[in-house]
Amino acid sequence: MSFDVNKIRQDFPILNRKIDGKPLIYLDNAATSQKPQAVIDAIVAYYQTHNANIHRGIHTLSEEATQLYENTRKKTADFLGARKPEETIFTSGATAALNLVAFGWAVNYLEEGDIILTALSEHHSNLIPWQNVAERTGAKLAFFALTENGELTEEELKTKITEHVKLIVIAHISNVLGTIFPVKRICELAHAVGAKVVVDGAQAAPHMRVNVQSLGCDFYAFSAHKMLGPTGVGVLWGKMELLEPMEPTVFGGGMIDTVSPNCATWAEIPYRFEAGTPNIAGVVGLGAAIDYVQTIGMQNIEHHEQELTAHTLRQLTTIEGLRILGPKKAQARAGLVAFTVRGIHPHDISAVLNSAGIAVRSGHHCTMPLHKELEIPASTRASWYLYNTKEELDKLVEAINEAKKILR
Ligand SMILES: Cc1ncc(COP(=O)(O)O)c(C=O)c1O
Known part of the structure; x- marks a missing residue:
């Protein structure tokens, strides 16, 4: 087009x-993008004609709502180049997605003395959770030095990415410097020393082609509202082999397999990470936003x-x-x-x-x-x-x- x-x-x-x-x-x-009529219409149409709770009903409306919700999961997975829809988890935003990786996965993965490498330019949403993870695990935060122009050099990457680094958390694009960080190269160097990479894609996914497989990252997070979609919806993509050991951080309805008085077992991925009634209309709106940007x-x-x-x-x-x-x-x-x-x-x-x-x-x-x-x-x-x-x-x-x- x-x-x-x-x-x-x-x-x-x-x-x-x-x-x-x-x-x-x-x-x-x-901060947030404006919304095209197609997104507004999709949300209105959802409430006018399909509104019901998802996954739990066998009546027509519930089936329709479930289909709309799950269709968006497929669209989001395709949009990110994920291997399968199940690798895509809906959250309330990029902040919630980053917190889910931090407290569902990183707290169990990191040990005392491990290094979490990041940059001073990170948005608080991709810094404070890691400060807290460091405090809980005994891991230490270390920071890439950026050039005067706010860029990351190859030399700096090679100096800082050592075998003590277990995790790198970095924005794909800085929300202040505007820098496009070399995520693909970071992932190559990180994986060579056995470290994992979490990418905050809040400023990137709306603006450029993102393919998580060619980037080679382990987790990728973004928010719908910065990409023509509604507020209150975000996405965490993760490699299935890392989502499998990840623990839920929110507990309740919809995320269980069986429940007895004293314990419970979890539903399949991604449902175990989506406790409670999700923002169904918002997810439908995200689906319309993805259609819109892909048509353009x-x-x-x-x-x-x-x-x-x-x-x-x-x-x-x-x-x-x-x-x-x-x-x-x-x-x-x-x-x-x-x-x-x-x-x-x-x-x-x-x-x-x-x-x-x-x-x-x-x-x-x-x-x-x-x-x-x-x-x-x-x-x-x-x-x-x-x-x-x-x-x-x-x-x-x-x-x-x-x-x-x-x-x-
Ligand atoms: C780089 C970056 N990361 C994370 C966030 C947090 O996004 P949200 O507030 O939608 O969770 C923002 C929002 O401004 C951002 O710019």
Whole structure:
């Protein structure tokens, strides 16, 4: 399918909104994406015509709801290049998925003295669970050193990935630096020393083709809401041989095989990790989101975002006093730029941009250690997606220049 951004925009009703009389320019996609009508319709249609609890009923509605839910599992597995649908577990989001690997698997896998290798740029959702795992197991956290441009060198990988490392936890794409980390290479080096790799794909799965088998990772997590889907749904993919020894972390209905007064046995994978009534409508919405991005084509989305990134970087580098966090070359990064402007607080920039109808985010973006390392309290982040245009990014640059005039 050819990529027509203006046609795509028509699928997103919220893009018709005005903010204080100005057209909305939505550049907060790294926090959450907007939803196309097809996703909204799928959720409404589910509630209007199929709503029932899944797996436990033999009436028609329950069977339909179960089929919709399980169809999405198949779609998600295909989307990630998984070997089988059962390797795909639905959670409430990337955070819950990472917590499930941490407390269902890593606490039993790691021992005292083992090293968990990660980066200071990780989102708190992919750092704090591992701090806690380290505390419980006696394992130690170690950190890759990133270059000034927020990249990971081959030399650094070879220095840090030693036989003491048992686990590497890394974002596929940093939500602040925008860096695309060399996950495939990390997996090769990790496996050569017998370590496993957990990938936080929250910022990658929505924006680029991901194939967990060609990446070679052991676990991969992402959230539906950053990929045109609803909030409250996420995915944990894991290799079946690692899911088998993984323990459930939430207990209750739907995850058991047999129950007696004092003990219980678990249902098959993936059901043992999906206790209670799941977010069925949300999963159905994720299915519609996957259909949508696949119809557009992940490669087309990636290409469009790359063009916007190159265009935006070129312009931002002309703004005096503006510091771009992360790689300076567009090819090394994804569709987001976090920055600071000398002498102006990021929150003030965001406020001025908001008055121009532009939605960006400022703060530490759940990466306090990274901001501390960069010696800045906060940054402003603009992040784009398939429906954003060059004209919108030109307006961003214009508005930053305007903010400088007002605030200095
Ligand atoms: C890199 C990264 N990891 C994890 C998360 C957590 O995602 P969620 O809040 O959807 O669980 C985010 C969200 O911003 C993120 O950017």
